[in-house]
Amino acid sequence: MFTSPHGKGGKQDKMKLLTHNMLTSNIIKTVTNGYPLKIVPTQVEVKTVDFNPEFISRMLPKIDWPALCQAAQSVGHGEGLPEALTEKYEEDEMLLKKVHHVLMQVEVLEGNLVCPETGRQFPISSGIPNMLLNEDEV
Amino acid sequence: MAVKRSRLHLKELESYLEDVDVFDTPKILLEQYTTTPHIAACILHMIHTNFDDIHNQTVADLGCGCGVLGIGAKMLGACHVVGIDIDTDALDVCRRNVQDFELDLDLIQMDATEMCQEIRENSFDTVIMNPPFGTKKNQGIDMKFIQAGLHLARTAVYSLHKTSTRAHIEKKAKDYKVHMEVLAELKFNLDNTYKCHKQKSVDIQVDLIRFSFK
Ligand SMILES: C[S@@+](CC[C@H](N)C(=O)[O-])C[C@H]1O[C@@H](n2cnc3c(N)ncnc32)[C@H](O)[C@@H]1O
Numbered sequence: 001m002f003t004s005p006h007g008k009g010g011k012q013d014k015m016k017l018l019t020h021n022m023l024t025s026n027i028i029k030t031v032t033n034g035y036p037l038k039i040v041p042t043q044v045e046v047k048t049v050d051f052n053p054e055f056i057s058r059m060l061p062k063i064d065w066p067a068l069c070q071a072a073q074s075v076g077h078g079e080g081l082p083e084a085l086t087e088k089y090e091e092d093e094m095l096l097k098k099v100h101h102v103l104m105q106v107e108v109l110e111g112n113l114v115c116p117e118t119g120r121q122f123p124i125s126s127g128i129p130n131m132l133l134n135e136d137e138v
Numbered sequence: 139m140a141v142k143r144s145r146l147h148l149k150e151l152e153s154y155l156e157d158v159d160v161f162d163t164p165k166i167l168l169e170q171y172t173t174t175p176h177i178a179a180c181i182l183h184m185i186h187t188n189f190d191d192i193h194n195q196t197v198a199d200l201g202c203g204c205g206v207l208g209i210g211a212k213m214l215g216a217c218h219v220v221g222i223d224i225d226t227d228a229l230d231v232c233r234r235n236v237q238d239f240e241l242d243l244d245l246i247q248m249d250a251t252e253m254c255q256e257i258r259e260n261s262f263d264t265v266i267m268n269p270p271f272g273t274k275k276n277q278g279i280d281m282k283f284i285q286a287g288l289h290l291a292r293t294a295v296y297s298l299h300k301t302s303t304r305a306h307i308e309k310k311a312k313d314y315k316v317h318m319e320v321l322a323e324l325k326f327n328l329d330n331t332y333k334c335h336k337q338k339s340v341d342i343q344v345d346l347i348r349f350s351f352k
Contacts, residue, residue: 019244022261131248
């Protein structure tokens with residue numbers, strides 16, 4: 001069996017908050033921003049992924065911080081995240097570890113993503129968010 | 139501390155990818171043929187060694203199907219891989235593959251023809267894909283995949299296209315103001331994909347193209 005050099009995969013595949021941070025519903029025709037999508041989880045899991053501080057430092061400026069904080073809170077892992085990023089985050093190992101945890105280790109297995117403007121739900125089942133829309137929605 | 143590049147050899151990668159399950163019943167309309175383990179390994183290895191666009195990078199596999207490209211990218215040390223496909227059945231096979239390999243990939247069900255606008259621009263370093271060729275009912279879908287890839291990628295998009303469409307793609311690349319380079323010419327054999335295939339054995343000449351930003 002192949003074991004990834006970057007952490008051990010769990011038995012189930014799930015959606016990371018890193019992936020959630022990228023998703024938006026602004027394609028819906030009445031929606032202007034559509035970001036961030038709310039997470040209404042019914043099943044959340046935590047897996048162990050090897051800590052890669054260089055990767056986390058490199059990702060941080062690309063992450064939408066308020067969206068990550070909101071997402072982390074909604075899955076019950078928001079504690080200890082500062083409201084805003086400090087400038088020298090690369091040197092703050094505690095912070096990088098915390099961010100690693102919420103970005104890479106906390107995952108949603110079942111639940112819904114919800115458009116903040118229309119309330120349109122995108123179901124997550126077996127860890128896969130279904131972002132398909134009907135033709136009349138776009 | 140620099141993380142070392144993955145030392146996985148080409149042959150090893152190929153033999154791992156041979157264990158990736160393929161479509162149960164491929165859908166012709168979605169052009170569900172898989173990249174063979176041999177071709178997938180060659181492509182990924184080339185991207186990895188010549189451009190270093192996989193290791194420690196975030197990678198999207200657009201139209202991931204059973205996931206052979208994304209799974210291979212993960213094996214070569216990508217930090218975060220997301221497979222995107224429109225089809226529930228394909229994603230089911232892909233999810234099983236990811237689990238069997240005990241890898242860590244995320245999957246999203248999404249229509250790439252909407253330019254993947256439900257994912258924010260520049261969300262990935264690298265996009266690697268084997269999109270539908272855009273035959274018959276799907277005309278133009280290959281170009282839509284390229285546009286979606288360019289929307290998602292910060293560094294480069296790697297994609298497979300019929301060699302016969304090269305001139306057309308070159309023109310489009312100019313329109314999109316991106317740099318385009320043909321990295322390799324490959325032969326695809328789709329005979330075994332669809333059971334109802336009546337034609338004689340035909341090889342399709344395919345280009346591996348790298349799009350990057352000027
Ligand atoms: C040629 S197959 C490649 C599969 C896989 N990437 C591989 O290399 O083996 C094309 C894939 O694109 C998917 N696809 C077709 N139309 C799509 C669309 N509009 N949006 C997203 N995926 C699509 C199909 O389901 C299929 O899995």
